[in-house]
Amino acid sequence: MTGHVVLPAPTKVKAHPFMVWGERVEPDGDPRILEYPNGAKSAIPRLTPALVERLENPPTDLAETPLQEIVAYLNRIGHLWNNEEYARRRLYVRELKRMHGYSQQMADAEADLISATLRAHAQLHDMVAVELGHRQIMDRWIPREDAEVRAYPRGRSVHILPGNVPYSTTVSLIRALLTKNTSVLKYAAGEPATAVALAQSFTDLDPTHPVTRSVSAVFWERDSELGRQLLGSADVICAWGGAEAVNAAYRNCSSEAIVVPYGPRRSFTVVGKDADMARATRGIAHDASMYEQRACFSTHQVFTDAEPEEFADLLQKELERYEEMLPRTSVTADEAAQAAMEVAAQQFLGQRVRTGSWGSILIADPAGVSELPSARTVFVHPVADLAEVSQWVDPTVQTIGLAPWSLHEQLRHELARRGACRFVEAGLSPFFRLGGSHDGLQPLQMMTRMVAVEAPRLNYGKGMVVPIDQSEFLEHRRLRDLLM
Numbered sequence: 001m002t003g004h005v006v007l008p009a010p011t012k013v014k015a016h017p018f019m020v021w022g023e024r025v026e027p028d029g030d031p032r033i034l035e036y037p038n039g040a041k042s043a044i045p046r047l048t049p050a051l052v053e054r055l056e057n058p059p060t061d062l063a064e065t066p067l068q069e070i071v072a073y074l075n076r077i078g079h080l081w082n083n084e085e086y087a088r089r090r091l092y093v094r095e096l097k098r099m100h101g102y103s104q105q106m107a108d109a110e111a112d113l114i115s116a117t118l119r120a121h122a123q124l125h126d127m128v129a130v131e132l133g134h135r136q137i138m139d140r141w142i143p144r145e146d147a148e149v150r151a152y153p154r155g156r157s158v159h160i161l162p163g164n165v166p167y168s169t170t171v172s173l174i175r176a177l178l179t180k181n182t183s184v185l186k187y188a189a190g191e192p193a194t195a196v197a198l199a200q201s202f203t204d205l206d207p208t209h210p211v212t213r214s215v216s217a218v219f220w221e222r223d224s225e226l227g228r229q230l231l232g233s234a235d236v237i238c239a240w241g242g243a244e245a246v247n248a249a250y251r252n253c254s255s256e257a258i259v260v261p262y263g264p265r266r267s268f269t270v271v272g273k274d275a276d277m278a279r280a281t282r283g284i285a286h287d288a289s290m291y292e293q294r295a296c297f298s299t300h301q302v303f304t305d306a307e308p309e310e311f312a313d314l315l316q317k318e319l320e321r322y323e324e325m326l327p328r329t330s331v332t333a334d335e336a337a338q339a340a341m342e343v344a345a346q347q348f349l350g351q352r353v354r355t356g357s358w359g360s361i362l363i364a365d366p367a368g369v370s371e372l373p374s375a376r377t378v379f380v381h382p383v384a385d386l387a388e389v390s391q392w393v394d395p396t397v398q399t400i401g402l403a404p405w406s407l408h409e410q411l412r413h414e415l416a417r418r419g420a421c422r423f424v425e426a427g428l429s430p431f432f433r434l435g436g437s438h439d440g441l442q443p444l445q446m447m448t449r450m451v452a453v454e455a456p457r458l459n460y461g462k463g464m465v466v467p468i469d470q471s472e473f474l475e476h477r478r479l480r481d482l483l484m
Helices: 049-055 067-082 087-100 104-119 121-132 167-178 193-205 225-232 243-252 277-293 308-325 333-348 386-392 407-418 470-475
Strands: 013-015 018-020 023-025 032-035 041-044 142-144 147-153 156-160 182-186 215-218 236-240 258-262 266-271 299-304 352-356 359-363 377-382 397-403 422-425 448-454
Touching (some): 018 049, 018 193, 067 121, 067 167, 067 193, 087 104, 087 193, 121 167, 156 167, 156 243, 167 182, 193 215, 236 243, 266 277, 277 299, 277 308, 277 377, 299 308, 333 352, 386 407
Parallel strands (some): 013 041, 156 182, 156 236, 182 215, 266 299, 266 397, 299 377, 359 377
Antiparallel strands (some): 018 215, 147 448
C-alpha cells in the first residue's frame, strides 16, 4: 500500500474555544469531543440556545466601515502571519501536524499561503473591481449609464466549511469581509484549526476592530436543530464540500437567503504528445500532491495521446521528487483502503500499475475506473485523439489542466459547453488567478445586493431624444417614439 496510515496520536485532549464576535468561549464541564482521523482529540464547547442568540445578533456590522480599512486590517494580520515566530502561526502549524498529519513543509506552506493572501491588498481591491465592476462600489454610488449603483452587504453570512482544504476557510472569509458581511464560520469536525486561528489572530491585533467583532468560529453537528436555526436565519450561506453540505444549505435556508455552492467537483489534466513532458509531468505531480488530491481542483486523471509508458516513467520521477520536496500528509484508514482497492482492481483487470511510497500510477481505460482515490493516485488514460476527452466532461468537472498551453484554443469551447468551469496550465490548478471564476460563479456578486438610483424624468436617457413621461407616452401613443 502506498499511503501512510498514521499511528495513533497521544490521547491527551486539547481544549479549543469557540470565537464569538471577537470573544473566546471556552469548553465547559460538558464539552464536545472531536476526534481526528489520526486519533488526536480536541474538546470544544457545545452550541447552546444562548450562543445561537448571540450569533444571530452581531455586535457590529461592516456596512459603514470603508473597504480600504477592511483591506488594510487584513494586510496587518497578514504581516503577523508572515512572521514564523508569531505565536498564533506557530500553534497553527503545530495543530495542522497534530490533527491532519501534515509534514512540516506542508504545514508551513499552508501558513505562508494564508499570510500571502491576507497581505495581497492590491489584489483584494482588484477582486472587488473585477467581480462588482468598480473597486469603490462597496463605499459609494458609481455612475453607470442611466443610473448610479452601489453594492451593499446581504447581512450575516454562514460558512459551512470543508475539512479537506484548510485554505478554503481563508478564501471564504475574505470574500465575506470584502463584501462587508458578518461571518459565522462553521468549521468541519476534522478541521477547526484555521477558522479559530484566524479569528484569534484578529483579536491579537485589535479586539475592538469592526473586522474582529464581525467574525465567529463555531461548530455544530450535522443533525443539530440549533445549527439548522442558524442556517435558517442567515442572509447568505457559503456551502463548501460534498453534496450533503450543499444540500443541507438549500434545505435549511430561508426563502430570501442566497446559497453560494462550492462543490462537489473533480478535475483532470490533458497532455498532448508535443508538450514539454518534463514541465508537464512536474506540473501534474504538483497538482496531485497538494492536499493529497482531496481538493476539488486536484488532478486525478491524465488524458494523453503520448506513449503512456514513457509518460508514466517521467511522471513517476516527478512524484518521487515531490515526495522529498513536499512529504506526504498522513492519509486516513479509509483513504488508504480506497487507494489499495482501486490499485488491486486495476491489476485484476490486467492494467499496467506502478506503485511505491511516492504514490501510484495506473494506466487504464477511463471507462474501467470506478473510483478516484486520493493519496497521490494518478490515472493515465491513453487516447488516440485529444478530442475524445469531451465525452468524459460533465458539470461535475471543475478544473482542466492543459499541456501544452496552446491546447486551450482547440479544446476550451467544447469542454466548457459540456460543463467544465476552469482551464489552467498544468501545474497551476491550486493557484486561482484574479478575474477567474469559482465553480462557474462570481462569488462576490452573490454576496451583495446591487442597489440602483435611476435617472429622473428630465434625463432623456441614452439613445433617446425626448423626456421620459410615461403618462404622455400612453395618452398620445408615443411609445413608438422612444428611440428616434
